[in-house]
Amino acid sequence: MEQQLLGYEHEIYRLDHAEHIVGRLDRVAPQILRTRQNLMTRPPEQIRPYLRRVEFESIAYMVVFEHDWSLASALKERWRLESHTFYLPCGEMTITLQDVAYQLGLRIDSDPDRQSQTKWTVKLTWFHNTVCGELEQDVTKERLMRYTRGYIIQLIGGILFPDASDSRVHIRWLLLLEDIDACGRLSWGSAVLAWWVQYRPDNATGESRLRQYRRMLNGIGMLNVEWTPYADPQLVGIVPSAIAEVDASAAVVCPLLCFAIVEWHQVDRVVRQFGGL
Template sequence: MARTRSLGRAISRVIGRDKKDDHDAVDVPKRRRPTALARRQRVHQMTQDVPDMTEDVPDMAEDAPEMTGDVQGDDGAEGSHADDAEGFSGGPRDPSVLTSFADHVAHAVWSGHVTLIGRPVPEIEGLVGATGLSPLIGCSVVTGDPGLIFAFVERWHSETSTLHLPIGELTLTLDDVSSLLHLPITGAFHNFHALSADKAIFLLTELLEVSAEEARAEIARSRGAYVRLGWVRDIYEMRCQARQWIIAARAYLLHLVGCTLFANKSATYVHVVHLDAFRDLSQSGGYTWGVATLVHMYDQLDETSRTTT
């Protein structure tokens, strides 16, 4: 694994043990915000340091958006003008820097396509707590570090179910699930069977009490036995308003596991099959959720570690 001085300096600064290194001071340039002004200044520096690249530099400068002056935002940082018309609400104001941000899960959250329910209403806290899934309330797929996850995926080997790290081989066990997520690892197993579209519609109408037309439209939208997390959230809010607490608890729990234990790469949909585990909430707490989590994670790591995924 390659070592970088900048990473070590960053870590040492966080823990308050920064040691000055003359070589680092020379090799590592001062970090600046990726604004158009900063890019033009870097291009100007390149023209001075590398004369034989002069012909290519103007093309790089022409690609940068024009700025009439040094724009400072409320925080005093260059290029963070609060009145910019372009950009994303709650996200980067300069789309030319983060060109793929439109497909980022954070954009989906800010635009309302993916929203988190938060803590359950007091009337169903007991029902949710009895399932053993309450520790997941503070977790979410959008709070993870995608770069860190991908780093582990690249080091996963399905033949041995281990992570090959510089420190040696590492495996994830039920004890890790219990210690980190505080989920039960003993109890009964719940069998999840493959669902057809008709079976998924039946589960939605039976357990969430939505109309067959609404369930059919939602299933057709996802082209499979999946429903949108935002749609499940709306069902939860409507059932809370109608004081239908059992149904509200089912919708809440389906949304919860869809954002955490059984999250997929869409970060938008949850499989309807998990709803069957909340048919009888008095029995849901007896399931080995920790085992299901570990098995699901192993399957997903095996899938994502393939080049075809």
């Protein structure tokens, strides 16, 4: 079975004229992405102003949500490593900087950080239990800042930049949190996208819902897709202006940097997502 899966992985990312990849999906054992344990809760009101300064307020309120791992697994099967796109019957799609800005509220139009990396990591539970303990009634500004940095580092290691350990975070991120205002000016969105296009979560068993999603994705046609969801006039006045103004930055072909990781933002392959043909 292992050899069968390895051969299938080679085929799924190769375009050919004989058969679309969706015709081979039911010939191998399904693989479901495993659930990650998330200990985070929504932030206390006292640190909201600090999260707003670093532009992490939106992502902080997304820590409590349910993952559909079967759907994520079905999409992962169609991910092409060469182009960083999902290969579907209706054409190629991908996650763009525009998606990161609108969905996560992260900045995408500033310089990414290029500091060197080290090998040291710390358990996320240490930040959760030690740094982010219960806040006192007469809490000091220094304590709020320490709590905010501990909370943000949990967002970084637990949601935005997870690794295979599922439980640790690299201490290199702490250097970026020393100056909260400077941290808020970094291009976190492009770093997140660079990280996720190369991230490979582990797998677990399960298959019924995955097969259902496979059939659903197999039937998607050109007219079933809302290619430009952010062009909806109803979003005007709802989406913050700072996010709505990123459209020009989001439509460029450029490298995405996250420390030593360099990936390409290949939006020229998915021009329909920006109103093209």
